[in-house]
Amino acid sequence: MSTDYSEVLPLPDFDRELGLDELLSGIDSKKLGDNLIGLLGSPARLVSVDDDVVFGGEIAAPLQREVITLELEPVAYLEMPEGVGERGKLAASLVETLLQRSARYLMASDIHLQIVQSDYEALRQKHAALMASERRYKELAGELEQRVDAQVATIKKAQHALYQAEKNASVGQLAAGVAHEINNPIGFVGSNLSTSRRYLDSLVAFYQKALQTKGGDEIASLWTGGEMDLLVEDFHDLLNESVDGVKRIATIIKDLKGFSCVDQAEDELADINNCIKNACTMIKKEIALDVSVTLELADLPSLQCHPGNISQMVFNILRNAGQACGKSGTIQVSSLLAADSVRVTITDSGSGVDEAISERIFEPFFTTREIGEGKGLGLTVSRDIAQSYGGDIVVESVPGSGATIAFWLPLQVQS
Template sequence: MNSDTEHDFERDLSLADLLRGIDKQRLESALQALLGTAFAVSDHNGEYLLGAADLAGDAPSLALYGELEPIGQISAAIPQNRLKAAADLIRLLLRANARYLMASDLHLQTQQADFEELQRRHKALEQSEQRYKALAETLEIRVRQQVKTIENTQLKLYETEKLASVGRLAAGIAHEINNPIGFIRSNLSTAAGYLTALNRIDELLQTCADLSSLKAAWQREDMPFIQQDMQDILQESIGGAERIAAIVKDLKGFSRVNDADWEDADLNQLIRQVCNVAAAELRDKAEVYLDLSQLPLLHCHPGELGQVFLSLLMNAVDAMAAPGKIRIRSACRENRIVIDIRDNGRGIPASDMSHIFDPFFTTKDVGKGMGLGLSVARNIVKAHQGDLEIKSQPNVGTLVSISLPLPAGR
């Protein structure tokens, strides 16, 4: 590959960086099927990343380019055109992964910018509130008007908080979707190679009258393996597509924050959807155990209650050192639905308990929270005529209990 070959990477990343998140085992299998022989992929320092590390050093090789310069090479004892096909396949995968990595970085930068803007607005509101208090004795009417303005602005911030947790999950959800897309793409590339073999068999069928020659060609093309592998990759691809569909379905069902309609909903199903949506955020941080009893349907706003469950789940994750444990229990008691969310995190100090529902009060590090989550959650539960209580012990954990009334006769 010459230096004038197209460079289609947005960032100057190493080959190891560009392979991050790609299923290397499946990529090796795909390349093995494509090349039909041992191969090796190494970075610009000669460190082997894929394939056979002991491949002879005199095997033909092609450079793999990054943004401006080679970032590695692929080696295999095969004709140059087949080696170039493998290099092209790797470059396509690396290009897609590079764009995903860039999108993740842009997402984090956007989140940081949004947080700084909210902090700026919060500071402006605090300064404004101090001025209003100073004028309270002589300008009572004016103070009331300004307080109302502050409350309206705060409501807008509450709406922002409803979507902030979904934004936090966006990169993880993208990764969850990108994984099956990656191996589906790889499987399709493999299937395309198998189609070429089938076409050669088809051409032979048109001209060959000798059954023994046809059988020899069948074995030469390794058709028994292709038949089995096609079955496997199709099943795997179907499973990946179903996984993507399930993620989208759960996200769609959970994300109806602005849906004004109330409806009869299964809270157990809503809890499962929230856990599925948050799966990437929970991975390697906490194990969630569900103890869900059979519940009657509740007439509610599912999108808002889903926001409550997600906010409390993320609070529990942030309060513990990995690996933590979170147990979510549902039950029906005395004509009320009770949802308990218990974690074994660091707990809440007694000195903070009286402030946990105050807007903008937070003990999290800068950039990890605005201090609106619990305040918004309690307001949503109250709008459903319910109660939200928190019990906590430092170094033991926290129990959040949500109690929601059932209509008479349920």
């Protein structure tokens, strides 16, 4: 494509007045002159209307002058000595015919060039239009690809949200079912254990009274022989431990219900700090004892949101932080109120996030854990939740010295 197609030479109009020079181009005028002189048998010369001699030399006066006409006008004169007569007219007619054929050829070739140039120019313009149209189609195709990508992303996101909603719903249902099923037996087990403790006290009181009766000594020796003091003491401990256990079960069920929010399906005015606390309570059961979690919470206004979602987001981040810390370390959770948003940062003293993967940690199913240990959905779900309220989540990390994950939620959250 190195040729410059824009270069178009100006062409003469095919129907212009043709000069004698042009008409004689391609004709050997000396030969023409020799032939004419030979035919006439006398000197002759051809001069233009401007008195330029085409062939022939000086001829002594008086002259016979024949006009050669083309397109109504004289173009040349054939001159010879007076007295040549009719043959002179015939010779002039011969030259005239010659020049007419020459004019015909010149006009045909000139219009041919004009046509070729015009056709070529038309072709060039068509080509340019075609190129432009091709470019436009390419752009459209590119746009289409982008649109498809965007649609695919939207569909993926929707699928993800659906998946998460389904998961949340099933976890919620399971939690609700478990809570309901366990609450009843744990209720009567707790109640029975309290009654049993009272019964044990009654039995001990009964034994004290029996010692005051006639056979008291025998009863005492039998009691001692049976090591009943130790047994009663241990019995107390067993019952107390069991009551504690039942209480703990009740607390776990309460937390589980709160976490899964089975009772709170709609958005409500939620205290973000409460959500954080809730998640911290839950996470302590999952992380090592030597990992300490400290909270530094500012006063926050309530936000219109689903507290279960916020708890889950914090929980997911905390679980990652806990796993990064391993057996020991610290996790610091802080909340603060910015001009138009609530910001929560969770910093751990764990292994940090490699720069190479920091871009990917929010991708679904991306995980650094061994197969079976993590699904790679925790941070994805967290990002989805933050973004669903019009906020976002970011990671900042210094590899080897811990990671900070921060999310923010606008004060006017978009439902």
